[in-house]
Amino acid sequence: MNIGKKIGLSYGPPTRNAFGEALREIGHQNENLVVLDGDVGNSTRTNYFRDDFPDRFFNVGIAESNMIGVASGMWAAGKDVLAASFACFLMCNAYDQIRMSIAFPRANVKLVGSHSGISIGEDGPSQMGIEDLALASALPNFTVIFPADAPSAKSATLAMFEIDGPVYLRTMRPEVPIIYQDDFDFQIGKANQLRDGSDVTLIACGLMVAASLEAAQVLHEEGIEARVLDMHTIKLLDIDAVEHAARRTGAIVTAEEHVLHGGLGAAVAQAVTNRFPVPMGFVGIDNTYAESGEPEELLEKYGLMPEDIVEKAHLAINKKLALRGV
Amino acid sequence: MVKQVSQEKINQLQRTAKKLSRQIIEMTTKAGSGHPSSSLSMIDILMVLYFGEIMHYRPDEPDWPDRDRFILSKGHGVPGLYAVMAEAGYFDPNLLMSLREIGSPLEGHPNMRMLPGLEASTGSLGQGLSIGLGHALAARVDKSDYRVYVMIGDGEADEGQIWEAAMSASKFKANNLIAILDYNKFQQTGAVRDVMPALEPLVEKWISFGWAVYEINGHDYREIFDALHSTRKAEDRPQIIIAHTLKGHGLSPFEKDDVNRKHGKPLNEEEKQIALEELENYDYGKTISSVELRPTR
Numbered sequence: 001m002n003i004g005k006k007i008g009l010s011y012g013p014p015t016r017n018a019f020g021e022a023l024r025e026i027g028h029q030n031e032n033l034v035v036l037d038g039d040v041g042n043s044t045r046t047n048y049f050r051d052d053f054p055d056r057f058f059n060v061g062i063a064e065s066n067m068i069g070v071a072s073g074m075w076a077a078g079k080d081v082l083a084a085s086f087a088c089f090l091m092c093n094a095y096d097q098i099r100m101s102i103a104f105p106r107a108n109v110k111l112v113g114s115h116s117g118i119s120i121g122e123d124g125p126s127q128m129g130i131e132d133l134a135l136a137s138a139l140p141n142f143t144v145i146f147p148a149d150a151p152s153a154k155s156a157t158l159a160m161f162e163i164d165g166p167v168y169l170r171t172m173r174p175e176v177p178i179i180y181q182d183d184f185d186f187q188i189g190k191a192n193q194l195r196d197g198s199d200v201t202l203i204a205c206g207l208m209v210a211a212s213l214e215a216a217q218v219l220h221e222e223g224i225e226a227r228v229l230d231m232h233t234i235k236l237l238d239i240d241a242v243e244h245a246a247r248r249t250g251a252i253v254t255a256e257e258h259v260l261h262g263g264l265g266a267a268v269a270q271a272v273t274n275r276f277p278v279p280m281g282f283v284g285i286d287n288t289y290a291e292s293g294e295p296e297e298l299l300e301k302y303g304l305m306p307e308d309i310v311e312k313a314h315l316a317i318n319k320k321l322a323l324r325g326v
Numbered sequence: 327m328v329k330q331v332s333q334e335k336i337n338q339l340q341r342t343a344k345k346l347s348r349q350i351i352e353m354t355t356k357a358g359s360g361h362p363s364s365s366l367s368m369i370d371i372l373m374v375l376y377f378g379e380i381m382h383y384r385p386d387e388p389d390w391p392d393r394d395r396f397i398l399s400k401g402h403g404v405p406g407l408y409a410v411m412a413e414a415g416y417f418d419p420n421l422l423m424s425l426r427e428i429g430s431p432l433e434g435h436p437n438m439r440m441l442p443g444l445e446a447s448t449g450s451l452g453q454g455l456s457i458g459l460g461h462a463l464a465a466r467v468d469k470s471d472y473r474v475y476v477m478i479g480d481g482e483a484d485e486g487q488i489w490e491a492a493m494s495a496s497k498f499k500a501n502n503l504i505a506i507l508d509y510n511k512f513q514q515t516g517a518v519r520d521v522m523p524a525l526e527p528l529v530e531k532w533i534s535f536g537w538a539v540y541e542i543n544g545h546d547y548r549e550i551f552d553a554l555h556s557t558r559k560a561e562d563r564p565q566i567i568i569a570h571t572l573k574g575h576g577l578s579p580f581e582k583d584d585v586n587r588k589h590g591k592p593l594n595e596e597e598k599q600i601a602l603e604e605l606e607n608y609d610y611g612k613t614i615s616s617v618e619l620r621p622t623r
Contacts, residue, residue, distance in 0.1 A: 066456045066490035073460020100450045105438050
């Protein structure tokens with residue numbers, strides 16, 4: 001992939017790797033932590049934990065529903081519990097179990113879904129988690145987090161264990177651009193402003209944060225100044241940051257590697273409508289499944305590139321100006 | 327050598343079971359909904375678990391870490407569990423008549439956040455065995471020796487997750503996990519043998535999944551005791567008691583319903599009076615002999 005390279009971003013490890021390293025680190029600090037796997041630990045990177053703590057790692061087989069029930073039981077028995085699989089298999093296969101055994105009893109269980117979005121590429125749509133943010137967000141009591149790069153994935157992994165309640169953390173398969181320094185300030189529920197601007201705000205999560213930074217540079221070269229927010233927390237949304245952006249820039253574009261229904265864009269739109277309505281644009285997967293292909297080919301075909309964000313920014317700005325009678 | 331239980335003890339348990347059966351019928355009739363027949367089919371097993379010195383628990387300390395766990399996976403049978411918990415001292419028996427009322431902790435299906443002593447929130451079928459396995463594995467990690475009992479329904483075994491849990495419990499040699507299958511032969515729309523004929527052969531299925539299997543008459547206290555005492559012996563595998571039961575405990579208002587033994591339906595006032603009178607002169611021997619023990623496909 002080349003997203004972000006034009007603006008000098010370098011690529012770092014996949015967020016799933018950063019998660020796996022952080023999980024192992026937590027395992028050394030917290031002897032009460034157990035980890036559950038649906039036989040994909042070498043993909044989700046929970047195998048880093050398994051290598052150090054085989055007695056606290058349980059591979060229940062390719063059985064996500066059972067994995068979630070076991071997670072709930074272990075929580076009820078007093079353990080700190082994390083369970084991981086591919087985003088699609090975890091959220092789609094085990095949704096009722098997550099509803100009944102995790103969300104409903106407010107179980108302090110951390111769920112991690114890897115291989116999110118269409119940038120997993122060649123394996124195709126059966127392996128792509130594109131509905132998971134909406135599914136997780138619909139569950140009462142859940143916090144939903146999607147970090148943009150390896151440093152923030154590490155920070156998010158550490159931070160989510162501070163929450164007493166269910167959390168869904170979404171990770172990605174490919175190497176992605178590095179946005180943050182290792183020691184940056186990451187807080188669940190607090191957006192990170194990566195660039196200031198007064199004409200439009202680009203609110204993104206995951207890989208689309210780098211795409212938004214590149215889009216902002218393109219807009220800058222056109223004389224348009226875009227604010228960029230990394231909205232890594234989709235549920236427990238930073239509504240104040242959204243309101244502030246709406247008031248200051250008067251136009252908002254969201255970008256996410258997820259279906260347009262029920263994800264980041266929908267959450268931001270709800271906040272904007274509640275607090276300070278302004279014209280909006282939405283970049284995401286538009287009511288379709290993708291296909292096999294190279295990651296960047298897919299991002300181009302399904303409208304998830306920096307130029308797509310630029311186009312939606314123009315439309316939102318035009319609406320803003322039209323409303324003001326300019 | 328299986329522990330002997332006195333006839334006096336059994337008589338006492340049967341008397342209490344009759345009292346709790348009356349409560350099950352009365353609270354569901356008052357609520358106007360609920361699953362009395364699904365509660366009655368397992369009441370004798372619950373009696374032995376809770377009052378036959380099988381399970382260790384502390385009603386005044388429901389979260390006691392070393393307690394044995396009971397998980398009602400077939401959550402719709404919860405009126406039976408509520409009656410048992412009230413008798414055990416978890417809460418005031420007067421609460422029973424608030425079943426299903428708004429604000430009552432006695433919800434239509436178990437909500438562990440509402441009532442201390444409930445080990446899991448269930449009601450979406452198929453999930454309790456996995457939760458029980460989670461407790462069982464946590465006990466291993468924590469080097470605790472508590473045991474986990476999970477009551478599943480026969481119709482519930484249609485759910486794939488039951489068999490996911492069965493396989494993984496076998497993999498982990500969860501010898502502190504004991505499932506009890508309330509084989510009352512009816513599910514929501516009809517007889518188990520019609521809805522899911524391939525549930526049989528059930529004993530052979532569980533054996534082939536690596537479980538130790540006991541097959542009993544679920545209303546015969548000696549058989550219930552023997553099986554539960556046997557499961558307390560060391561095994562290297564999870565264990566299941568397949569308990570043949572009567573959905574509605576043989577009471578005529580339920581028996582008259584050939585479709586599903588009044589699944590999910592409380593008795594009306596007239597039926598209630600009939601059932602309560604039958605409980606007054608209840609003949610356990612007749613119930614035990616009415617149980618179908620070896621269903622065929």
